[in-house]
Amino acid sequence: MKSKLNLDFKVVDSARQHAANIAHDMQDFIDRHTTVSTERTILRLLGVDGVDEVDNPLPNVVVDQIKEAGALPTGAAYWMGNAIVQTGKTPQEIAEEVGAGKLEITKLPTCPQEEAAKALEPFIQATFDRIDAQKAKRAEYLQRIGEGPEPYLYVIVATGNIYEDVIQAQAAARQGADIIAVIRTTAQSLLDYVPYGPTTEGFGGTYATQENFRIMRKALDEVGEEVGRYIRLCNYSSGMCMPEIAAMGALERLDVMLNDAIYGILFRDINMQRTLVDQFMSRVIIGYCGIIFNSGEDNYLTTDDAIESAHTVTASQFINEQFAVLANIPENQMGLGHAFEMDPSTEDGFLLELSQAIMAREIFPNARLKYMPPTKFMTGNIFRGHLQDALFNLVAIWSGQSLQLLGMLTEAIHTPHMQDRYLSIENAKYIFNNCKHIGDEVEFKEGGIVQSRAHEVLDKANALLAEVEKDGLFKTIEQGKFGGVKRPFDGGHGLEGVCVKGENYFNPFIARFMDHE
Amino acid sequence: MADNKNTAIAQVDLTQVKPYGDALNDGKVEMAFTLPVPYGEEAEECAKQYVKKLGFQEPNVTYYHELTPGFTFFVVYGSAQQTIDYTAINVPKVEGTVMDRVECGEWIGEHIGRDIVVVGASIESDAHTVGIDAIIQMKGFHGHFGLERFKHVVPYNMGSQVPCEELIAKAKEVNADAILVSQTVTQKDIHIIQLTKMEELLEAEGLRDKIILTCGGPRISHELAQELGYDAGFGPGKYAEHVMSFIMQEVEKRGWQNKPNIADR
Numbered sequence: 001m002k003s004k005l006n007l008d009f010k011v012v013d014s015a016r017q018h019a020a021n022i023a024h025d026m027q028d029f030i031d032r033h034t035t036v037s038t039e040r041t042i043l044r045l046l047g048v049d050g051v052d053e054v055d056n057p058l059p060n061v062v063v064d065q066i067k068e069a070g071a072l073p074t075g076a077a078y079w080m081g082n083a084i085v086q087t088g089k090t091p092q093e094i095a096e097e098v099g100a101g102k103l104e105i106t107k108l109p110t111c112p113q114e115e116a117a118k119a120l121e122p123f124i125q126a127t128f129d130r131i132d133a134q135k136a137k138r139a140e141y142l143q144r145i146g147e148g149p150e151p152y153l154y155v156i157v158a159t160g161n162i163y164e165d166v167i168q169a170q171a172a173a174r175q176g177a178d179i180i181a182v183i184r185t186t187a188q189s190l191l192d193y194v195p196y197g198p199t200t201e202g203f204g205g206t207y208a209t210q211e212n213f214r215i216m217r218k219a220l221d222e223v224g225e226e227v228g229r230y231i232r233l234c235n236y237s238s239g240m241c242m243p244e245i246a247a248m249g250a251l252e253r254l255d256v257m258l259n260d261a262i263y264g265i266l267f268r269d270i271n272m273q274r275t276l277v278d279q280f281m282s283r284v285i286i287g288y289c290g291i292i293f294n295s296g297e298d299n300y301l302t303t304d305d306a307i308e309s310a311h312t313v314t315a316s317q318f319i320n321e322q323f324a325v326l327a328n329i330p331e332n333q334m335g336l337g338h339a340f341e342m343d344p345s346t347e348d349g350f351l352l353e354l355s356q357a358i359m360a361r362e363i364f365p366n367a368r369l370k371y372m373p374p375t376k377f378m379t380g381n382i383f384r385g386h387l388q389d390a391l392f393n394l395v396a397i398w399s400g401q402s403l404q405l406l407g408m409l410t411e412a413i414h415t416p417h418m419q420d421r422y423l424s425i426e427n428a429k430y431i432f433n434n435c436k437h438i439g440d441e442v443e444f445k446e447g448g449i450v451q452s453r454a455h456e457v458l459d460k461a462n463a464l465l466a467e468v469e470k471d472g473l474f475k476t477i478e479q480g481k482f483g484g485v486k487r488p489f490d491g492g493h494g495l496e497g498v499c500v501k502g503e504n505y506f507n508p509f510i511a512r513f514m515d516h517e
Numbered sequence: 518m519a520d521n522k523n524t525a526i527a528q529v530d531l532t533q534v535k536p537y538g539d540a541l542n543d544g545k546v547e548m549a550f551t552l553p554v555p556y557g558e559e560a561e562e563c564a565k566q567y568v569k570k571l572g573f574q575e576p577n578v579t580y581y582h583e584l585t586p587g588f589t590f591f592v593v594y595g596s597a598q599q600t601i602d603y604t605a606i607n608v609p610k611v612e613g614t615v616m617d618r619v620e621c622g623e624w625i626g627e628h629i630g631r632d633i634v635v636v637g638a639s640i641e642s643d644a645h646t647v648g649i650d651a652i653i654q655m656k657g658f659h660g661h662f663g664l665e666r667f668k669h670v671v672p673y674n675m676g677s678q679v680p681c682e683e684l685i686a687k688a689k690e691v692n693a694d695a696i697l698v699s700q701t702v703t704q705k706d707i708h709i710i711q712l713t714k715m716e717e718l719l720e721a722e723g724l725r726d727k728i729i730l731t732c733g734g735p736r737i738s739h740e741l742a743q744e745l746g747y748d749a750g751f752g753p754g755k756y757a758e759h760v761m762s763f764i765m766q767e768v769e770k771r772g773w774q775n776k777p778n779i780a781d782r
């Protein structure tokens with residue numbers, strides 16, 4: 001297809017090559033390391049769940065015990081496999097014994113690695129059977145009841161109470177929503193464990209727990225049948241427990257997960273080594289399970305200026321794409337992010353937003369682009385806010401976005417009320433229908449504002465990527481080139497949970513999850 | 518008088534004001550809300566009666582729509598009857614003159630004679646940096662530069678989810694003149710709980726009168742801040758220059774010009 005922006009695809013290829021080199025460079029580091037959260041993910045995938053007497057999740061209890069014994073470099077998979085060989089019990093039974101203080105998993109007699117690996121096989125198979133059944137179920141739904149057209153209408157629920165969330169989510173689906181995201185309670189991203197069970201208390205959101213996932217999945221399947229449209233469920237594979245939540249999402253059939261290679265580093269001050277290792281494990285799971293990941297480039301524009309720093313968004317999209325390639329994520333599961341966050345008082349700001357959005361589509365033609373609404377310049381004037389959201393919707397249909405996180409007129413006031421979601425869905429449906437083929441009809445003036453802007457941003461993104469490639473991603477983040485936020489290599493949360501793999505380390509899941517089309 | 522028939526346009530009586538639609542004292546108010554009742558004519562009547570009960574006359578349901586079974590959304594107009602004596606209103610405001618960024622820098626140089634140190638953070642569970650960044654970060658917000666761009670001001674931005682204890686420790690470490698606390702999330706009054714914790718901890722450390730304590734956020738007013746024991750509060754539409762104008766004049770008022778160290782105050 002001819003570029004509407006008259007983009008120079010040699011520059012696009014160059015930017016993509018820089019990003020690929022950056023990601024490969026990081027992958028060497030990632031392959032040498034593991035983390036406590038990655039090891040807990042392995043245990044979860046072997047069937048370990050539940051909590052001990054004082055509500056510590058069993059995956060944490062077991063990994064902490066291994067870590068304290070200095071045995072983490074060998075990996076949780078070996079110790080669990082060995083324990084199965086030595087005791088003849090299941091991973092869950094073994095974890096319960098560790099939780100009850102009856103077993104020290106690293107103090108058992110040891111078997112050879114091959115024997116431990118073999119003992120894990122039936123449990124690995126059981127997990128894949130379950131995940132494959134979930135994938136088949138999604139495929140069956142999509143085939144039988146279908147789905148809404150793109151851009152998918154994506155709304156959030158955030159009551160703090162999972163049962164109240166269900167009411168809000170089902171109402172939104174009946175009004176036309178295609179994707180429901182359950183916003184997490186503030187501060188969950190920094191918890192180094194995943195809470196357990198159904199929850200009814202949260203601030204600005206609801207805890208991500210496996211039981212909460214299950215409750216919402218069931219509710220959305222029910223309402224999906226009722227409205228004759230598959231309703232996708234979204235949650236957050238991010239923060240300190242990034243890969244564990246991806247595993248929970250795989251088991252409970254989440255469809256969309258927020259997952260960014262560098263977001264946690266910049267915006268939650270999570271250590272960069274920890275995040276990069278964790279994102280790899282989470283992404284191989286996401287790739288296999290047919291989950292669309294959403295990267296968080298939109299966030300750069302809440303701390304940095306959307307006009308001056310637009311190229312950092314584009315550069316980060318390239319990097320997120322290349323990390324996804326390394327985790328074998330299909331293009332149609334790459335929900336690369338960007339946002340409509342320019343100061344609305346900017347002259348011709350709409351043209352700049354349009355240029356950026358069309359450019360993202362032309363550079364990543366098969367990606368499931370995720371477009372985020374105005375938040376930074378929402379003022380509490382709900383009438384103007386509704387108009388800002390309308391312009392955002394117009395850019396989305398014009399530029400062919402895939403996932404449209406709907407703006408709320410009450411942004412900056414409160415988490416959405418039921419009627420706010422209705423008004424925003426109505427806004428989007430009106431514009432998407434009324435302007436359906438505007439993108440096919442309109443071409444841009446050669447060398448005009450829209451084209452020139454795209455060329456400028458692409459050139460700057462390419463130059464930034466060249467620089468990042470030269471300095472390495474770690475150093476670039478230390479220098480504050482993304483989102484204007486500086487983070488040190490050895491700073492931030494969770495560094496103590498990173499460890500170099502030992503000689504006998506093995507993770508039985510990576511290869512299995514990578515093995516798909 | 519509202520009903521003065523001798524003038525073409527009635528004059529407003531500030532002792533008895535009510536909403537204005539397109540004529541003085543028509544009391545017109547527009548409302549939008551949801552009732553947990555099934556959609557239908559009974560729902561419409563229910564909204565009408567509810568608005569009447571709120572004290573509005575001539576309620577007019579201009580639009581209603583089913584959100585989901587059992588919930589109906591309404592747009593309703595009504596004429597308000599209650600009035601307020603505007604002349605008796607007293608709103609606590611942050612004292613002092615507001616100067617712009619350049620004037621602030623010059624004023625500090627002239628009146629304080631040393632740099633003013635401030636430490637800011639979005640505290641406890643709040644993960645939002647947008648507020649504290651708007652005040653501190655060099656680029657500021659909406660064309661108003663942040664404190665990093667001010668002359669004679671040394672700001673520290675600790676970001677979000679900072680425990681109160683850490684913020685206080687940092688303030689002590691750098692001998693801050695003022696602490697800026699940002700709170701964006703207000704669901705279930707979490708901001709009140711966290712702001713109170715901050716104030717109490719500072720009090721417990723014996724620092725309350727040695728550091729100027731301010732807070733800000735989209736749902737924060739000066740009045741609320743004062744109720745919570747803060748020296749000042751900054752809500753929507755307030756930028757770095759408002760915050761620094763207050764702090765620098767407060768530093769002068771407290772005679773801290775030659776007391777850069779907390780221990781001496």
